[in-house]
Amino acid sequence: MVSIKDVAAAAGVSAATVSRVLNDHPSVSTATRTRVLSAVEDLGYRPNAVARSLRTDQTRTLGLVISDVLNPYFTELARSVEGAARALGYSVIIGNADEQPELQDHHMRTLLDRRVDGLLISPTDGCSSLMRDAAQAGTPLVFVDRWIEGMDVPVVRSDGRAAVHDLVAHLHALGHRRLAIIAGPAATTTGRERIEAFREALAAYGLSLPDAYIGQGDFQAASGRRVTEGFLGLPEPPEVVFATDNLMALGALDAVRAHGLSVPDDIALVAFDDIPWFVHTDPPITAIAQPTGELGRAAVRALVDRIEGRTPQSVTLPARLVVRRSCGNPPATQRSQS
Amino acid sequence: MVSIKDVAAAAGVSAATVSRVLNDHPSVSTATRTRVLSAVEDLGYRPNAVARSLRTDQTRTLGLVISDVLNPYFTELARSVEGAARALGYSVIIGNADEQPELQDHHMRTLLDRRVDGLLISPTDGCSSLMRDAAQAGTPLVFVDRWIEGMDVPVVRSDGRAAVHDLVAHLHALGHRRLAIIAGPAATTTGRERIEAFREALAAYGLSLPDAYIGQGDFQAASGRRVTEGFLGLPEPPEVVFATDNLMALGALDAVRAHGLSVPDDIALVAFDDIPWFVHTDPPITAIAQPTGELGRAAVRALVDRIEGRTPQSVTLPARLVVRRSCGNPPATQRSQS
DNA sequence: AGAGGCTTTGAAATCGATTACATCGATCGT
DNA sequence: ACGATCGATGTAATCGATTTCAAAGCCTCT
Incomplete structure (x- = not known):
């Protein structure tokens, strides 16, 4: 060389x-x-970038630790992060945690060892001591999508509260009263937030969320299937299943199919996170869409601000309801462009 | 620190x-x-991994340059590559070329500058001088999925020929005679190979592939839509559309929908590359499935062999036809487990 | 002419590891 | 008992860049 x-x-x-x-x-x-x-x-x-990095103590590299690359939401996020970083002269190394805290720690350690200039993290769980240490040690950190409460780290995320209210309004208007939810892990902020928003929105319509209608999922397809099977076995099954991510929605769809039932006639289905495929499923699925690309760009902006000595801002962007046909035929005025 | x-x-x-x-x-x-x-x-x-790398002249990092992360096929490939690499003590940096040769070169350059120990590449086009230089310079290289002819670099791929023959047999048995194809870029080996295999298989059944039934796509959804619209506008539209990747299949599905037609009653649809979502579309889509995970693992094995001084082997694994409902109801014996 | 300043360049230290070689005891074999 | 050998450790060179400091050369001004 x-x-x-x-x-x-x-x-x-x-x-x-x-x-x-x-x-x-x-x-x-x-x-x-x-x-x-x-x-x-x-x-x-x-x-030689290695030699240069050793001398200058900067790698012009960002680490991105996400919980599941196979989830199209995170894939898109990763893509927009990479693009935004590239535009600013940074490379990105992606670490896929597969929703496992140990894997997440493995990747954080590897990235830190490689002296990335900063880390973009969507934590799988609530308390990683590694993460606290890194923050303490002054490593530039930004949370994206999910975050850990009590840590003084900027958060770039999308707030689904308003969209969840819209969703419940939509379902209520269609006559649905028995609404169930497939929740995400309580250890994740998004897991908790989505179920709370749902409960609040139901309350606003005088509806309650009985324990039987709360299924515990883990953001993976299999859990969506399992939980939905539970719902379908109930003496009085719900009229609507709200899956709090797209993979669990997929699992739910499987379960409904396996029971020989149909969406939306026998049971309605909604998902958090909109993805291109939802237009092509049978039926097209009503979903809450996050501004994923913008989220990724904002996260990079915040992290690079932090790295280059400026003061980064937390960012919260609104999510929005995209109505399709999986909850029954919507009134014409509510139909989205999808 | x-x-x-x-x-x-x-x-x-x-x-x-x-x-x-x-x-x-x-x-x-x-x-x-x-x-x-x-x-x-x-x-x-x-x-400090940077210092260590400088001294030992190895980074224990592999570069993976793929043509499109948003394509679930490549996402899955990337995931299996990362897992296999991790098991061998290597990290992976992914470069997403978005089917653009310049972006591919950008990522190759960045990865080379970072002195990755080796590169796994799925080339977007047929002739990158950068790639030749790298191979010349002795950088360990392995092609995965796609390759460049005339370069002495191991190739890990899956051979779809047999599966394409099975596919044509299946379609022929269902009574279809007018078969069209949405081809991939001729600059890619997979683009060329799939259309050739299709033409051969048709010939075996005494069918021809008229030019009007060959649409030129670029492995992206939009091109699938455009080409399919062309097919539907023909005086005698085809009975079957074979999309040579999953994104173009999606585009084709869109186009069919937009024309108010239905799959498979009005027109049948098949895709190369099977992905989880194809089970949930309306209707579930018949596809040719590659052993993606095994491909990723084999590619890593070959590359690491090369890096560690052993002699790497080219690997070709068979693809297989997965019959679903998008070509009409198959005879019971042919129905897959899907 | 000489002091001072500016531009351009080079020598050498440095970043944080690894590793060849030297060194120093202690043990061993005869 | 003495040289050889071995085990444990330290010294210093090295990887390929960047950067500080010094110096050389050339102008300019008085």
């Missing part, structure tokens, strides 16, 4: 001068600059 | 000894070893 010394030798200057040329340092004569540049060209020299 | 010197000082030994303990060098006395280890523990020391 050709190093800075080779370039220096080829151009008849010192390594220091080559470095200056490469970093656009002003005090290099035009003559030397062109000589160095052509040596760089000739030798096909590329600076 | 605490460095090896701090640990050395705390344990009352030299940095060399600390390094030896950390790397399980045999000639360290048990006493010193425990002393060092407890200093490491006390100070919460973690070796």
Whole structure:
């Protein structure tokens, strides 16, 4: 591999001068600059980012730790994060935690060992000591989508409260009264928040949320199936199932199919997180859509602000209800463009 | 940040000894070893991977350059690659090329600058000089899914020929005779291979593939929609559309819907690449499934073999037809477990 | 002409690890 | 008892960049 010394030798200057040329340092004569540049060209020299990082103590790399890449919501988030980071001259290393705290810790450790400049995290659980240590140690951290309460770390997320209210209004208007929820892990903020918002919204319509209608899921498809099967086995099954993420909605759909029932005639289905596929399922699924791309961009902006010494802001963006056909035929005025 | 010197000082030994303990060098006395280890523990020391990489000239990192993360096929591939790499003590940095050669080059350059130990690539186009240079320079390279002909680089892929024959047999048995294809970019090997296999299989049944029934797509949903609209506008539209990847199948489904037609009654649809969502679309979609997970694992195995000085093998695994309902009701014997 | 200032360049230290080589005791074999 | 050997450890070089400091060369001004 050709190093800075080779370039220096080829151009008849010192390594220091080559470095200056490469970093656009002003005090290099035009003559030397062109000589160095052509040596760089000739030798096909590329600076060794490892060596550079060691010296400058910055890697221009961001770590992104998400809970499940196979979840299209996170895939899209990852993509927008990468794009935004690239635009600012940063690379992104993604760590997939698969909803397992140990895996999450593994990735955090690896990323920290690699001295990423900052970390974007969507925590799988409520309390990782590693995360506290990192924050303590001054590592730039930003939470995205989910967060950990009590930590002084900026949070970039979307608030689903209003959309959940809209959702319940929509369901109520369609005549549904027995509404059930497949909740996410209570250890996650999104898990807790969504069920609370749902309960509040139901209360506003004088409806209650009996324990039998609360299923505990883990944001994975299998749990959606299991919980829904439980619902269908009830003496009085719910009229609507609200899956608090898209994978559990998929599982719910499976379960309904397996019972030979149909959506929305026998049971209605709604999901949190909208994804392109929901348009093509049978039937198209009503969902609460987050501004995923904007979330990713805002998160990168906040993290890079923190890294570069500015003061990062927490950001909360609204989610919105996208009405399709999985809860019964909506009145024409409510129909979304989907 | 605490460095090896701090640990050395705390344990009352030299940095060399600390390094030896950390790397399980045999000639360290048990006493010193425990002393060092407890200093490491006390100070919460973690070796700086950047410094280590500079010295040892290895990063224990693999680069994965794929053409589109939003494509569930590649997402799954990426996931299995990461898992397999982790099991062997490697990390993975993913570069998403979004089917753009320039972006692909950007990521290759970044990964090379970071001195990844090897690169797993699914090339977007047929000829990147960067790639040739890298191969020339001795960078361990392995192609996965797609490859570039004429380069002496191991290829890990799945052969769809047999499955495409099965597919045509299936369609023929259902009485379909006018079969159209949405092809992928001719610059990609998978793009070319799939259309060739299709043409051959048709020939085996005495069917031809008229130009009007060949649509040029780019592996993205929008192109699937556009091409399908073209097919539907034909004086004699095809009875079957074969989309050579899952995103174009989605686009095709959109187009069919937009025309107020239904699958499979008005037109049948098949996709290359099976994904979980195909079970839940309306109707469930018949597809050719690649052994994606195994592909990722084999690719990592090949690359790590190459990196660690063993001789890597090219691997070709068979794809298989998964029959669902999007081509009409199959005879009971052919029905898959889906 | 000489002092001072500016531009351009190079020498050398540094980042945090690994590792070849040297060193120092202690043990062993004869 | 003495040289050889071995085990444990330290010293210093090294990886490839960046950056501080010093110095050289050249102007300019008085």
